[in-house]
Amino acid sequence: MTPPATATPALLGVRHHGPGSARAVRAALDQCRPDAVLIEGPPEADAVVHLAAEEGMRPPVALLAHVADDPGRAAFWPFAEFSPEWVAVRWALAHDVPVRFIDLPAAHSLAVDEKPHRAGDGSGEGEGGGEGDGGRPVAPRLDPLAALAGAAGYDDPEVWWEDAVEHRRAGGPAGGDALAPFRAVAEAMAELRAAFGEEAADGGTGGDGPADRDAVREAHMRLKLREAKRQFGDAVAVVCGAWHVPALAAKRTVAADRQLLKGLPKVKAELSWVPWTHRRLARCSGYGAGITSPGWYGHLFHAPDRPVERWMTTVAGLLRDEDFPVSSAHVIEAVRLADTLAAMRGRPLAGLAETTDAIRSAMCDGSDVPLALVQDRLVIGDVLGEVPESAPATPLQRDLARLQRSLRLKPEAAHRDHEFDLRKDVDAARSLLLHRLRLLGVGWGEPARHRSGLGTFRESWRVCWEPELSVRMAEAAAWGTTVEAAATAKAESLAREATSLAEVTALAERCLLAGLPAALPVVMRALADRAALDADVGHLARALPALVRSVRYGDVRRTDTAALGEVAAGLAERVFVSLPAACAGLDTDAAEEMRGHIDAVHQAVALLGQAGRPPAGETEAEETDTGPQAADADAADADVAAAGSGIRGRWAAVLKVLAGRDGLPGGIRGRAARLLLDDGRLTDDEAARLMGLALSPGTAPAEAAAWIEGFVGSGGAGGMLLVHDERLLGLVDTWLTGVPPDAFTDVLPLLRRTFSAYEPGVRRTLGELVRRGRASGAEAVRGEGTRNGFGAGLDEERAAAVLPTMRLLLGIAHTGGTE
Structure with a gap:
């Protein structure tokens, strides 16, 4: 028989995110039938709590509170479907019972800690510490669950909690009183607070610690409870962390509670609902009141x-x-x-x-x-909650939601890989959205390496929506009311604040990726100003690749990059003029860094020379244009191509100067020679001559080793060059065998670093070539003699050994004759 409803305020002490507590709360509310339900949480949520009953609200969700003029200072109060507070909210709304939040207002809790933080749910009961008072990080406290589990003879508090609470399938004991478990929990917590005193709250830290914060919060809860009793009588139910129940039941004067709240700092706070995830409920995420297994708890609840x-x-x-x-x-x-x-x-x-x-x-x-x-x-689990469209949101958040719907790019808690074809309007728009959000600091998607051979018209992304991105969106709302406008304003601000040339060129690249033509004039002015003032060749060389990539993006995204191309060409010319002098007098580390700059400039010049035509494989989807506009475009492309050819020629001249100038570091001279050889601007005879000079007996072994590393130190490509050009390999071999013993130990680490970068098969082939020696005399002229890596001539005995297997694979019957 169900006991009659009681008029005494029901204090329902719970464990946050506990399915057993949630079932018990529902049973207790069904029994008590209170006239009002009070819940631990920020009172500002009273204005939006009604949204919990709407069809579009699907937990896990969270209340997000942030400072109005500083959205980075924010706090979350998460709710899962198995959270006792969520069950109480839904019960109250379903039964048309007023529901109110009674914890310390977010306006106070956000003002106490001026540093940005991520909130807990207002307590750490049973979680071994937590993020109390609206989520501020606090000192570790006594874990009440661990104390109770130890008293019951359990080593693991989670196991004790499952046995004592989660595995209870009924609302109450045999007598049918659903309030009995809560009275037992209240009694246990009272004993803990009496036995451990302040240590139960702050670990004995004293001062302005968790104990003081809990005292302030509990004083506010008592005041709100008194207010509710005056309005609704004693037929009130309070759902709060079990640790607070003894404090709410204690007799305190109104004056004493108000004195605790007097003088608290206060800010203007805004509050709304945002989606949450099971993964963020997990303790491993760092959430103070987290649980180890939200998916398992959700299963137990359902x-x-x-x-x-x-x-x-x-x-x-x-x-x-x-x-x-x-x-x-x-x-x-x-x-x-x-x-x-x-x-x-x-x-x-x-x-x-x-x-x-x-x-x-x-x-x-x-x-x-x-x-x-x-x-x-x-x-x-990867469950992601949803909030209804009627929930409070900034114009920027609403614009993002509109774009997500129109582009069919749904936010999900699980990582998902997307591949966009930028020639398609929808995929190009998706790419622009993700790039704009990244510019705003909202990292919904991260660029990933796409499959090889797909060209620059494809992009690969890995997307995952995290709850913290809601805070980033609130912060970004200060830049504009739409994603495009906000990203444009943010880019202009970054351009004005940039202190280095590399920052501005990287920003120009990001603006083109994000499709922000309105921001480009400001970025271009900043770029021109920084380029004119910066005389450091290293800075110019670092800035050039990003700038040239930006010029190339215009081919796929149909963005006008003519002005950007002019700046890139001017920057390249300044590098060409200054580079030979900048390479002189460098020590080993500086020479290695400069060699990296030379590689980057070489790639940039190659791209800049191709800026007038689309990459191979990208023209099949483009329509053929005719008419005056097409003719103008062709003429412009021809001009750009001609300019690119001239730039490549001037760069080749610079490389020839670097390759042949004495006194420059060996690594730089060797690298310049290799780049010229790869581009076909240096003959094999000339390359052999330069190598012979660099490896002559008059050159210091360390300098010669550096030249070799610069020339062939490019992984498998350098090794294959030696495999196919035995003349160059012979020069290296002759030099290496002639290094004096006392100098060999000095050059060995450099040579080992160079040759260890080769693929195992390349190293093995080189070893075979060195082992069997080189052809000489008439054999070398006729190309006779040894074959690369396989000894002298054809070994017929070894070849015959594989013939039976080859016949089986090819299905050829053995005739007994000569193969």
Whole structure:
């Protein structure tokens, strides 16, 4: 028989995000039928709590509070579907009962800590510390669950909590009183607070610690409780962290509570609902009131009966989807094993530890690899909540939501890879959106390396929506009301504040990627100013590649980059003029850094020379234009191509100066010679002559080794050059065998670094070539003699050994004759 409703205020102490507590709260509210429900949380949420009843609201969600003029100072109060507070909110709205939040206002809690932070849910009960008072990081406190579990003889508080609360399928004990568990919890917490005193709150730190903050919060809760009792009488239910229940039941004067709240700092705070994720509820994410297994807790909350069997079935479905061979027999065996483990361990029902052990043994063959998948996808989970369109939001957030719908780019908690073809309007718009958001500091997507051979008209992205991005959107709202306008304003501000040339060129590249033509004039002015004032060749060389890439993006994105191309050409000319003098007198480290700059400039010049024509493979999707506009475009492309050819010629002249000038570091001279050889501007005879000079007996061994590293030190490509040009290999071999013993140890580390970068097969082939020696005399002229890496002539005996296998592979019958 259900006891009659009570008129005494019901203090329902809970564990945040506990499904057992959520079921108990629902049963207690059904029994008490209060006239008002009070919940631990910021009172500013009273204005938006009604949205929890709308169809578009799907937990996990969170209340986001931030300072109006400083959105980076923010706090979250998350709610999962199995959170007791969420159950209380939904019950109150379903029964048309007023619901109010009674914790310290966010206006005060955000003002106490001026540093940006991510909030907890207002307590750390049962979580071993936390982010109390609206989420400010606090000192570790006593874990009440650990204390109660230890008193019950448990080593693991999570296991004790599951046995004592989560595995209770009914709302109350045999008598049917749903309030009995809460009275027991209140009594336990009162004993803990009496036994541990201040240490229970702040670990004995004293002063302005968690104890003081909890005292302030509890004083405000008592005042709000008194206010509710005056309006609704004693038929009030309070849902709060179990730790606070004794404080709310304690007798305190109104004057004493108001004195605690007197003089608290205050800011203007704004509050709204934002989506949350199960992954952010997990303790491993750093959330102060986190739980170890939000997915498992959600399963326990929703499973009407036989939770172990239902869980094993879900796990089997996941593993099958990932091509693991799991049958119904595996599920049956896993359930039996979990129940057996629970009985052996003296537990009323198999918990997460037992089900995990059973899954590892029965479904994963003892491997932790598929088990890690279960842990990530199910035990924690990738559930992302939703909030209704009617929820308060800035114009920028609404514009982003509109773009997400129109581009069919739905935010998801799981990482998802996308590949965009920039020749298609929808994919190009998606790319622009992600680049604009990155410019605003909203890292919804990260560029990824796309598959080789797809050209520059494709982009690969890995996207994942994190709850913290809602704070970034609130911060970005200060720049504009739409994503494009905000990104443009942010880019202009970054251009004015940039202190180096490389920063501005990188910003120009980002503006072109994001499709922000309105920001380019400001960026271009800043770029011209920095380029005119910067005389450091290293700075100019670092800035040039990003600038040239920006010019190239115009080919795919149809962006006018003529002005940018002029700046890039001018920057390149300044590099050409200053580079030979800048390479003189460099030490080893500076020479290596300059060699990297030369490589970057070489690639940039190659791209700049191709700026007038689209990359290969990208023209098949473009329409053929005719008419005056097309003719003008062709003429402009011809001009650009001619300019690019001239730039490449001038760069080749600079490289020839670097390759032949004595006194420059060997690595730079060798690298310049190699770049000229690769471009076909240096003949093989000339390359051999330069190598012979660099490796002559009069050259110091260390300098000669540096020349070799500059010439062939480019991984597999350098090794293949030596494989196919035995003349160059002979020069290196002759020099190396002639290095004096006392100098050999000095050059060995440099040579080892050079040749270790080659592929194993290349090193093996080079070893074979060196082992068998080089052709000489008439053999070298006729190309006779040894074959690369295979000894002298054809070894017929070794070749005959593979013939039987070849006949089987080709299906050729052996005739017994000569092959």
